[in-house]
Amino acid sequence: MDLTNLHPGSEVDGFRVGEKIHEGGMAVLYRVEREGGGFPMLMKVPRLEFGSHPSCYVGFEVEQMILETLTGPHVPRWVTKGSLEDTPYLVMEYVEGRSLHEYAERAPIPAEEAARLVAALATAVHDLHRQEVIHLDIKPANVIYRPDGRAVLVDFGLARHGHFPDLVEEEFHRPVGTAAYISPEQVKGNRDNPRSDLFAIGVILYQLCTGQLPFGEPTTLGGFRRRLFLDPVPPRVWAPGLPEWMQEIILHCLEIEAGKRYATAAQIAFDLTHPDDVPLSGRAARLKRAGLPVIARRWWRSLRTKPGTNAAPTTHLAQAPQILVAIDPGSGQEALRREILAAVRQATAADANCRIMCVTVLEPDISTEQETGHELANSLYTQRLVELHHWAAELRLPAHRLRFHVLEGTDAAATLVEYARQNHVDQIIMGARGSSALRRILGSVSARVVAEAPCTVTVVRSPRSHQ
Amino acid sequence: MGIAALNPSYAGLNLRILNSGAVMKIAVLSDIHSNIEALLACLAHARRHGAEQYVFLGDLLGYGADPLACIGVIAPMVGDGAVAVLGNHEEAILGGLCESMEPFAREVVYWTRKQLRQPERDFIRALPMTASRGNAFYVHASAASPGRWIYIDNAVAAAKCMDASGAPLTFAGHVHHQCLYYTSGHGAAQVFNPVIGAAIPVSPHRRWLAIAGSVGQPRDGNTAAAYLLHDQQRESLTFFRVPYDYLSAARKVRAAGLPERLARRLETGN
Numbered sequence: 001m002d003l004t005n006l007h008p009g010s011e012v013d014g015f016r017v018g019e020k021i022h023e024g025g026m027a028v029l030y031r032v033e034r035e036g037g038g039f040p041m042l043m044k045v046p047r048l049e050f051g052s053h054p055s056c057y058v059g060f061e062v063e064q065m066i067l068e069t070l071t072g073p074h075v076p077r078w079v080t081k082g083s084l085e086d087t088p089y090l091v092m093e094y095v096e097g098r099s100l101h102e103y104a105e106r107a108p109i110p111a112e113e114a115a116r117l118v119a120a121l122a123t124a125v126h127d128l129h130r131q132e133v134i135h136l137d138i139k140p141a142n143v144i145y146r147p148d149g150r151a152v153l154v155d156f157g158l159a160r161h162g163h164f165p166d167l168v169e170e171e172f173h174r175p176v177g178t179a180a181y182i183s184p185e186q187v188k189g190n191r192d193n194p195r196s197d198l199f200a201i202g203v204i205l206y207q208l209c210t211g212q213l214p215f216g217e218p219t220t221l222g223g224f225r226r227r228l229f230l231d232p233v234p235p236r237v238w239a240p241g242l243p244e245w246m247q248e249i250i251l252h253c254l255e256i257e258a259g260k261r262y263a264t265a266a267q268i269a270f271d272l273t274h275p276d277d278v279p280l281s282g283r284a285a286r287l288k289r290a291g292l293p294v295i296a297r298r299w300w301r302s303l304r305t306k307p308g309t310n311a312a313p314t315t316h317l318a319q320a321p322q323i324l325v326a327i328d329p330g331s332g333q334e335a336l337r338r339e340i341l342a343a344v345r346q347a348t349a350a351d352a353n354c355r356i357m358c359v360t361v362l363e364p365d366i367s368t369e370q371e372t373g374h375e376l377a378n379s380l381y382t383q384r385l386v387e388l389h390h391w392a393a394e395l396r397l398p399a400h401r402l403r404f405h406v407l408e409g410t411d412a413a414a415t416l417v418e419y420a421r422q423n424h425v426d427q428i429i430m431g432a433r434g435s436s437a438l439r440r441i442l443g444s445v446s447a448r449v450v451a452e453a454p455c456t457v458t459v460v461r462s463p464r465s466h467q
Numbered sequence: 468m469g470i471a472a473l474n475p476s477y478a479g480l481n482l483r484i485l486n487s488g489a490v491m492k493i494a495v496l497s498d499i500h501s502n503i504e505a506l507l508a509c510l511a512h513a514r515r516h517g518a519e520q521y522v523f524l525g526d527l528l529g530y531g532a533d534p535l536a537c538i539g540v541i542a543p544m545v546g547d548g549a550v551a552v553l554g555n556h557e558e559a560i561l562g563g564l565c566e567s568m569e570p571f572a573r574e575v576v577y578w579t580r581k582q583l584r585q586p587e588r589d590f591i592r593a594l595p596m597t598a599s600r601g602n603a604f605y606v607h608a609s610a611a612s613p614g615r616w617i618y619i620d621n622a623v624a625a626a627k628c629m630d631a632s633g634a635p636l637t638f639a640g641h642v643h644h645q646c647l648y649y650t651s652g653h654g655a656a657q658v659f660n661p662v663i664g665a666a667i668p669v670s671p672h673r674r675w676l677a678i679a680g681s682v683g684q685p686r687d688g689n690t691a692a693a694y695l696l697h698d699q700q701r702e703s704l705t706f707f708r709v710p711y712d713y714l715s716a717a718r719k720v721r722a723a724g725l726p727e728r729l730a731r732r733l734e735t736g737n
Contacts, residue, residue: 163667164665164667165657
């Protein structure tokens with residue numbers, strides 16, 4: 001049966017075929033329905049003419065292999081596959097919504113809108129990396145937004161699963177990806193670094209904010225290789241009104257050396273949703289590219305091929321956990337403070353890329369309606385923030401590895417758990433119930449956080465409470 | 468006494484027959500080498516992971532101290548539909564001077580010969596060189612001239628084996644390292660080092676060669692027994708390492724007066 005030319009109304013393995021949505025060189029897409037299907041579905045049929053080279057299968061085979069293992073709201077739900085030999089097809093959820101491509105066509109768009117869109121994208125990418133998969137072809141056309149704003153990644157034909165053989169690499173032996181978005185290490189043939197996806201996120205942010213592509217759309221290998229040594233024009237050159245924090249984030253994503261980029265997509269999502277907390281480095285104000293000596297050095301370095309990192313995506317993530325430290329800086333519990341500090345130091349020593357989020361919860365003041373109450377609340381907020389900074393100073397960590405947040409909420413446990421969930425926190429470190437002074441924020445709270453948190457929770461006790 | 472009576476606990480197992488056409492989970496175990504502790508640990512592990520049928524890829528005997536106990540477990544399973552093929556150690560035990568073997572291996576062959584009684588000898592004499600079930604092909608060493616006991620330790624040897632088997636999935640042992648080879652579109656073989664415990668999809672339109680590793684004598688510095696699980700329904704392979712009581716196995720090797728280095732090998736996994 002020729003599945004690439006089905007008529008609406010025909011049936012394939014119990015699926016009723018609807019309209020043809022897309023007809024490309026590689027695949028044909030139909031909307032399909034099934035009795036009791038529950039959600040809209042799409043059938044993807046690869047174009048495999050008789051005698052076509054086996055490499056035509058590869059993208060299809062890889063997508064089938066990987067999509068079947070993925071779950072969650074950030075990928076299309078997997079339905080089924082037809083057997084490859086006789087009726088090759090995939091059926092998956094048809095994600096209804098706007099594609100990022102539509103937004104990119106309107107670029108430049110306001111930085112705040114770009115931040116919102118790309119934060120959702122980074123959240124989706126982080127979720128993918130947590131499932132051991134690197135997408136390796138992130139581009140606006142492969143990102144669709146659900147009506148509730150969550151991003152969905154589609155097209156896994158070039159993706160890489162950390163536990164499976166890389167069929168794509170074996171097949172092509174040359175860089176594969178989309179010219180505008182491919183990372184420097186992909187150009188070198190390295191397909192096992194999740195930070196390649198972070199580079200693509202940087203390209204998309206750049207594109208949304210400036211309306212320009214940072215590396216154009218080269219068509220030759222030489223053109224591809226330019227990004228190995230030539231950094232992009234700083235985005236604020238194209239868009240002088242662009243906030244410095246945005247340029248900081250974009251150029252951090254676009255670092256040529258993968259190791260200098262953000263460690264995880266979760267960090268990007270955090271910075272895009274907390275722009276005021278982004279520490280500005282030299283990247284933020286830069287208005288020129290690197291000088292010739294730097295470029296020459298990078299070019300020389302680019303000639304040497306570094307071996308791949310050869311680690312599964314979750315291994316990368318494990319080296320860059322986000323650690324939330326819940327503290328009550330004003331409590332005066334010196335022994336407990338030192339213990340928490342020691343626990344955090346251990347964590348920072350173990351994982352050189354971890355990020356510490358110092359957080360405290362402030363009960364909103366009901367009198368804030370009044371002018372004086374508002375000022376009072378503001379000064380209390382500032383006071384807490386200052387204390388958090390003071391607390392963290394002893395860690396002696398560089399600014400980019402620290403974030404500070406004074407949260408407001410009447411229910412401290414729920415506030416912490418929600419914050420942890422929204423910001424992809426991997427571990428919470430907090431003090432135990434000890435004395436009455438702490439109980440309000442930490443004491444009675446820790447048990448509930450342990451029970452409800454979406455991640456590991458370490459409850460620290462001061463030595464005295466051992467007795 | 469019939470061989471099925473050797474181990475009554477396995478004689479009653481209701482195993483599904485491999486060539487019945489039903490899709491199932493098949494545990495593939497190779498190079499057991501008379502190590503009953505490792506064998507029982509792997510079988511228990513496989514049952515916990517839903518194995519419904521078993522394949523033994525040869526070298527059931529040799530090196531270890533429990534040839535009778537191992538055959539006592541395996542033979543009834545084969546009687547109930549499990550697959551077993553011949554290994555070079557079985558061939559050596561059945562006769563000949565074994566001049567090509569290293570002296571310590573030869574010593575164990577002679578020792579094992581003395582242990583076996585007629586039913587066990589009949590059992591190993593009846594083992595086929597290769598077996599084929601559905602889209603899978605089973606062989607101890609290489610499908611390319613199975614009787615020459617070629618070691619598949621590179622992509623070229625793997626490609627020859629996959630060509631010769633003609634089946635989408637070939638399972639082999641002999642080399643005591645777990646490994647997965649597959650053909651690319653260019654026809655060349657590629658090698659993949661499997662992540663332990665991860666189900667690897669193996670699509671039926673390319674060829675795959677899975678080296679199961681060794682149940683009874685791992686040689687990669689890890690003492691844990693190695694085997695793999697083939698899930699026909701999900702079309703996936705999962706490589707496993709199973710910790711077992713290697714100290715007891717090593718103690719028995721010494722007690723039987725077998726070469727010390729064989730006992731050490733179990734203790735170090737090297």
